[in-house]
Amino acid sequence: MAGPAVPLELPAIADEPLALAWPDDSARVLGPLPTPAELAERFPRGERLRAQVTGHRRAVREIVDGADDRLLVIVGPCSVHDPDAALQYAHELAAAAAAHDRDLLVVLRAYLEKPRTSVGWKGLLHDPHLAGREDLAEGLAIGREFLVRAANSGLPLAYEFVDPFLAPYVLDLVSWGALGARTVASQPHRQLASALPMPIGMKNGVTGDVEVAIAAVRAARAPHTFPALAAGGVPSAVVGAGNSACHVVLRGGARPNYDAASVGAALDELRAAGVGAGVVVDASHGNSGKDHWRQPGVVEDVAAQVAAGNRGLLGVMIESFLEEGNQDVAARPLRHGVSVTDGCLDWPTTARCLDVLAEAARRRRIASVRPRTRPVGL
Ligand SMILES: O=C[C@H](O)[C@H](O)COP(=O)(O)O
Numbered sequence: 493m494a495g496p497a498v499p500l501e502l503p504a505i506a507d508e509p510l511a512l513a514w515p516d517d518s519a520r521v522l523g524p525l526p527t528p529a530e531l532a533e534r535f536p537r538g539e540r541l542r543a544q545v546t547g548h549r550r551a552v553r554e555i556v557d558g559a560d561d562r563l564l565v566i567v568g569p570c571s572v573h574d575p576d577a578a579l580q581y582a583h584e585l586a587a588a589a590a591a592h593d594r595d596l597l598v599v600l601r602a603y604l605e606k607p608r609t610s611v612g613w614k615g616l617l618h619d620p621h622l623a624g625r626e627d628l629a630e631g632l633a634i635g636r637e638f639l640v641r642a643a644n645s646g647l648p649l650a651y652e653f654v655d656p657f658l659a660p661y662v663l664d665l666v667s668w669g670a671l672g673a674r675t676v677a678s679q680p681h682r683q684l685a686s687a688l689p690m691p692i693g694m695k696n697g698v699t700g701d702v703e704v705a706i707a708a709v710r711a712a713r714a715p716h717t718f719p720a721l722a723a724g725g726v727p728s729a730v731v732g733a734g735n736s737a738c739h740v741v742l743r744g745g746a747r748p749n750y751d752a753a754s755v756g757a758a759l760d761e762l763r764a765a766g767v768g769a770g771v772v773v774d775a776s777h778g779n780s781g782k783d784h785w786r787q788p789g790v791v792e793d794v795a796a797q798v799a800a801g802n803r804g805l806l807g808v809m810i811e812s813f814l815e816e817g818n819q820d821v822a823a824r825p826l827r828h829g830v831s832v833t834d835g836c837l838d839w840p841t842t843a844r845c846l847d848v849l850a851e852a853a854r855r856r857r858i859a860s861v862r863p864r865t866r867p868v869g870l
């Protein structure tokens with residue numbers, strides 16, 4: 493039998509409410525952040541961008557649902573570290589996107605948070621001055637201002653939701669979202685995805701496990717209740733209705749998985765699980781062994797599968813910036829337009845990849861309307 497209840501000895505916290513949540517011996521409270529509403533008021537989306545984002549999300553969803561036969565191309569820097577250079581890139585990309593509009597829906601990677609395998613620069617929101625020092629308040633302001641300016645290029649924006657807490661600060665500007673290979677198994681991330689108003693790509697796991705991505709799609713398609721900040725900053729219980737436009741992104745792992753056999757196997761698994769019939773292929777990461785020069789080869793292979801009529805291929809992701817390669821985030825001076833995280837393709841090579849993908853989408857369209865057998869009597 494249990495003895496008498498031992499009274500809990502609580503420290504005197506009445507006038508130090510933070511001490512209960514974040515005791516000084518293990519954490520330090522740096523200071524308050526703006527609420528999502530305060531940040532949005534400072535860098536508003538405005539009516540024109542609201543309508544633009546709504547239209548872009550619908551367009552992405554139509555590709556995911558198979559109602560639009562264009563290819564979705566999510567392309568841009570691994571991370572945004574220099575907003576001016578990223579906007580210069582967006583300007584080039586917007587012109588190419590307009591030229592390929594009939595065949596491709598081009599979405600700009602506008603990634604402001606980076607998931608790290610262990611430690612490293614965590615992105616513009618965390619360390620906007622690349623100074624090796626956290627400044628979330630400044631990062632949120634610089635990051636949101638960038639997203640508004642990038643959206644003004646007319647391009648849809650892609651974003652990896654790394655920290656669920658930060659999502660309400662940026663999500664109104666995002667038209668395609670991702671859960672990355674390092675967070676796709678996380679319940680808080682899947683709950684967030686269930687409440688997000690844009691299609692979400694679920695990456696396969698870092699080792700190449702596709703099942704974890706399929707499980708994430710299933711989880712995010714269901715409704716969930718979870719804790720999150722409301723716009724005004726009040727911690728709230730939020731109900732996600734379930735996101736029907738979630739899909740799998742094949743990014744490779746221990747070995748690549750962009751080849752026809754791997755794509756076919758993933759599509760079979762998706763159909764068996766009853767969660768859609770399409771995948772996006774990431775040409776970078778595990779599919780390029782982190783060698784950016786292997787991305788065009790992946791793009792060529794996927795384009796050949798598309799041109800051969802594979803309707804299960806929804807699109808491609810490419811890591812690309814103004815200049816090829818990458819550099820150490822601590823290097824000074826930093827080279828303009830060069831990634832500080834994963835290596836990227838340069839702009840001319842990227843433009844050729846877009847041409848290849850547009851041609852593949854056209855050939856798939858022609859193949860789908862061409863009669864398969866000669867009509868009787870001719
Ligand atoms: O996409 C970028 C990186 O692959 C990801 O952030 C992990 O990087 P890391 O393994 O260098 O930490």
Ligand SMILES: C=C(OP(=O)(O)O)C(=O)O
Pocket residue numbers: 570603607652671672673674695743774777
């Ligand atoms: C981190 C990324 O990818 P992954 O989760 O596939 O490693 C990314 O796309 O930036």
